[in-house]
Amino acid sequence: MMILQFGAGNIGRGFMGHLFHEAGYKVVFVESNEELAHLLNRRKIYPLRILDAYKREIIDFVITDICAIYSIEKERIAVAFEEAQCVGTAVGISSYQAIAPLLAAGIRRRREKRLGPIDCYLCENDLTAHIKLKNAVWLHFDPIDQKWAEENVGFVRVSVARMVPGQRKDVGDPLLVVADAHREFPYDEKARKASPPHLPTAKAIKHFEAEFQRKIYTYNLGHAVLAYLGYLRGYQYVHEGFNDTWISNVFDGALGETAQALFQKYPKVFTPEEHAHVLKDVHVRFGNPLLQDPIVRVARDPIRKLGPSDRLIGSATFCLEQGVFPKNIALACAAALLYDYPGDPAARTLQEKLQKRGIKEVLQEVSSIPPQSPLGKRIQEEYYKLKMLRKG
Known part of the structure; x- marks a missing residue:
């Protein structure tokens, strides 16, 4: 199983990468920061430190079986769509216009190869994220693509409550992510078009x-x-x-x-x-x-x-x-x-x-x-x- 995760920042690595890795997925990041993408690709792992508020303890993990694609590598990203069981985004609404053509190319490839439906799980603090990303992607489609995507692609909002403060200046490893222990993955059940993610903490929400x-x-x-x-x-x-x-x-x-x-x-x-x-x-x-x-x-x-x-x-x-x-x-x-x-x-x-x-x-x-x-x-x-x- 593989998830194609757009954005390898705090939420991308500290939430999506963690939960999907623990569930047995390979995590392939698409990242616009060239230095970060190359570092992840070279090491194939990154450290994650969880600070548990209830137990008041520090737990260190190593997230393995990962790789990264620099966002200008359009063909590699489109090919990765073939293998992916689902897609994630944690890039911020302002970056939707930048990733829309990459998503469109991947979705078109799935249509042409007659592959199954796929869902994009959107980790953005915006109630209308699904509308904004869909509209941005649709600009790159012809009517045939739009019809197929309407039936086979879900833009599924996720409510992310995990806190990921980001890199601390006193920590030397540039890939280390520090986060709290919250693990729930509540998503919009009505928007899903493919099978649900195989996450133990996934929660299908009817009233999203x-x-x-x-x-x-x-x-x-x-x-x-x-x-x-x-x-x-x-x-x-x-x-x-x-x-x-x-x-x-x-x-x-x-x-x-x-x-x-x-x-x-x-x-x-x-x-x-x-x-x-x-x-x-x-x-x-x-x-x-x-x-x-x-x-x-x-x-x-x-x-x-x-x-x-x-x-x-x-x-x-x-x-x-x-x-x-x-x-x-x-x-x-x-x-x-x-x-x-x-x-x-x-x-x-x-x-x-x-x-x-x-x-x-x-x-x-x-x-x-x-x-x-x-x-x-x-x-x-x-x-x-x-x-x-x-x-x-």
Whole structure:
């Protein structure tokens, strides 16, 4: 069995490569970083360090039976499609246009060779990833290809909750990936066209949009709350926020707001008892001191994370739609607006926008939030309060 995995970065190696290797698959990476592709190809293995939050232990693995194809090697990639049981992507939505012609060529080859259906498992933090990738691939098809792909190719979203902080500066091996121990592989059951992946932790989700929204409005939101408030408090790592009563209270309040909204919208999908296990898991894993997840990594790109449908504003508007006023999420949004880490280009751009145009215009432009709306007013109030406290 073989998976063709587009992207050999943190999620590609630290999640997909790990789970599929353990399940007996050969993992063939398609990677746009030439140096990384050649290094993986030369060594045929890479180390993975798992930091278990529940057992508080470090477990080292060696992932074997892998190889890599540099992304300009179009013919090799198309040939690999013949052998693959499934395809994975962990490249980011912005790279979909780059990989679309490679996927199209491989899919066309399967049609021409009369091979069976195949699914592409999409590990992206975007509820519409399947639509965006399909549309990008379709641009490279004629009507015959489109008809075959419509019946035989699944663009299957995956909800990835594993945390993979990436390479630490104190570690010498450039291929080492450090991750937490979360192993669940929840995927959109309705989108699948081929046989399901042979993964022990694979979970076919019937109500995927509900599950994905819970992931964004719980895991991603919680991560952002800890990061942006932790930055204001001067902490270095995400887990340190749980030792700060103020941050911990805002964190619990924000996740309580989205929990209430989730129960309102999906009363037949989620229960308070089941969701309590999810919240416990968030606390245990985000509070893992072994992970040493840097705040500046989690807080990176505040403009994107303050976008209309992303974890902060998206959570707030989701709550409002369900009749829940997101006062704690509004506070987290205000903290994100104050994120000014010098090493983050997006943070610098955000601060420049705020200085030139003011918070009202920035809320409208970046977050599509009318400044005179109840949410807009609340974010502004919290922004000025936090700004004063910071000066004091």
